[in-house]
Amino acid sequence: MNEKVSVIGAGTMGHGIAQIAAMSGFQVWIYDIKEEILFNAIEKIKQSLEKFKAKGVISDINEVLSRINKTTSLEDALKNSNYMIEAVLEILDIKLQIFKKAESIIPDAEFFGTNTSSLPISEISRELTLKEKVVGIHFFNPPQLMKLVEIIKGNYTSEETLNKAVIFGKRLNKVPVIVKKDVPGFIVNRLLARLMNASCQIVENNVANIVEIDSALKYKLGFPMGVFELADYSGIDVFYLVFRAMKERGFLGSICKTFEKMYEEGKFGVKTGEGFYKYPGKGIYKKPDIPAEAGSKFDPWLVVSPEVGEALWLIKNDIASESDINTASMLGLGYPKGIVQMGNEFGLTNVKDRLKKLAEITGKKEYDYLLQYFE
Ligand SMILES: NC(=O)c1ccc[n+]([C@@H]2O[C@H](COP(=O)([O-])OP(=O)(O)OC[C@H]3O[C@@H](n4cnc5c(N)ncnc54)[C@H](O)[C@@H]3O)[C@@H](O)[C@H]2O)c1
The missing domain is CATH 3.40.50.720 (NAD(P)-binding Rossmann-like Domain)
Known part of the structure; x- marks a missing residue:
């Protein structure tokens, strides 16, 4: 060739x-x-x-x-x-x-x-x-x-x-x-922005801690990594800057204060030796200890519900097809099933209930906004 x-x-x-x-x-x-x-x-x-x-x-x-x-x-x-x-x-x-x-x-x-x-x-x-x-x-x-x-x-x-x-x-x-349209964050970063910020807000509101959330995501939903584990692994700086750029360009979502603080303090995760978890040294990766039983009392749908809302937003605004969103969440985020399929299997009414609860806990208007896409 x-x-x-x-x-x-x-x-x-x-x-x-x-x-x-x-x-x-x-x-x-x-x-x-x-x-x-x-x-x-x-x-x-x-x-x-x-x-x-x-x-x-x-x-x-x-x-x-x-x-x-x-x-x-x-x-x-x-x-x-x-x-x-x-x-x-x-x-x-x-x-x-x-x-x-x-x-x-x-x-x-x-x-x-x-x-x-x-x-x-x-x-x-x-x-x-x-x-x-x-x-x-x-x-x-x-x-x-x-x-x-x-x-x-x-x-x-x-x-x-x-x-x-x-x-x-x-x-x-x-x-x-x-x-199909030039939206900030395309598909995968929009889904991730929802999950990461919701998870972080749940911690800020003292509903659960990082290990409980990570454990529930991994062991109840089969995600390849917990969300805080992923933030540390890929770099809190990377996500923070992408989320900030998305927000500046019209993404309707708030960036969790903890992310901003960690970015300013230079706690980027594995690369700096400390993020949500601690590592043996700068750039030295050791898998964080996330026991399966830690998440037994936490409902992961509380933080995954806005991802489903985001997926519905993408579909209803003709930005991506349901099947492409499912593919993107499996191949881009490593989910065992597509996010829309997971939402459908759990039941959209149940997902909506969790999103309402998330809106109440956090008081964030983006979750109220996403609720309309469940109609
Ligand atoms: N790193 C990721 O995970 C990731 C994932 C998807 C997309 N991206 C995007 O890919 C692009 C590159 O990211 P990266 O992580 O590879 O960055 P990087 O910093 O590793 O590499 C960027 C390269 O651009 C070069 N460069 C700087 N100024 C230049 C110039 N004037 N002309 C030509 N080259 C110049 C630098 O020397 C450097 O080698 C960015 O737009 C980023 O948003 C990054």
């Missing part, structure tokens, strides 16, 4: 995206601002490819690596490319410069994709001539392992571009879900 993919940014996400594109047979050019960053990216790719080889997923590491070229020249990275995926820092101006350059160098590209977590696709494309070719292609960390990719239609994205991005996602061996 001679099709070329340009991956702009070789950090956490960029190197993983470059790797999966090369594993899928594309010729890949990866760009970053410094040689050293590119060198480290290739080293990380090699380590990951070793693991794939050990599992028998690939047979020849060098064959995959031979398809990855690195450069600090944006022009070289883009020249003659068929697809661009941008994964640089979450700063609008930096992204804008890259997209402007891309449309001038490769106007015939199939699409210009952005991996942004919190910036609107429409804002990235607004000043461009080829607005219709800009699309959100939101991978999950680590892209090498996470099957889900959210494909987001911005205000200017054409149907043709959207379809090309879906096909591209499948060619990378991912499962694409479509986000």
Whole structure:
């Protein structure tokens, strides 16, 4: 295959995206601002490819690596490319410069994709001539392992571009879900924002503690991690900044005060050695002690109910289909079943009762707002 993919940014996400594109047979050019960053990216790719080889997923590491070229020249990275995926820092101006350059160098590209977590696709494309070719292609960390990719239609994205991005996602061996409107947080981060903030508010209101909630989510509902465990693992800073960006752009939800406080105090979780739980040292992970019996008295639906409300909001506003939301919650959050399916099995009337209770306990208007979507 001679099709070329340009991956702009070789950090956490960029190197993983470059790797999966090369594993899928594309010729890949990866760009970053410094040689050293590119060198480290290739080293990380090699380590990951070793693991794939050990599992028998690939047979020849060098064959995959031979398809990855690195450069600090944006022009070289883009020249003659068929697809661009941008994964640089979450700063609008930096992204804008890259997209402007891309449309001038490769106007015939199939699409210009952005991996942004919190910036609107429409804002990235607004000043461009080829607005219709800009699309959100939101991978999950680590892209090498996470099957889900959210494909987001911005205000200017054409149907043709959207379809090309879906096909591209499948060619990378991912499962694409479509986000039909450019809403803050897309699907997965909106669901997570509901669960995390509700759980945190429940703790602030002294209804349950973090271990009780985490235990109930894991052992009663089969979630892969407790919500506080997840916040620590992925970084309280990461979630706080995404939630804040979502809220600034119109997401109707309050950010729990504890999150803000921990962010300000630099208690980010595993990476700083302390978050909701304590760790042996900075960046040293030890699974928190969350006994199965700790959650026996806590009803996890109290904190999961706003996620179901959010899912209904997404469906009723024609932003995502029920089946895509179910897929996103299973592949993006690791739930044993889709969130809508879980809600239906528990009974929407029961979910609604829990949401009413959550609204009463917290006094937050977003929960009253979500209640109308159960009608
Ligand atoms: N980390 C995640 O879990 C995650 C998940 C999904 C999406 N995202 C999104 O992916 C994007 C990248 O995130 P990340 O976690 O990989 O960040 P990162 O900080 O690990 O990597 C960003 C890279 O961009 C490079 N960069 C900085 N300035 C640049 C410039 N002017 N031109 C080109 N490259 C430049 C940096 O050198 C760095 O290597 C962001 O938009 C983020 O919101 C992140």
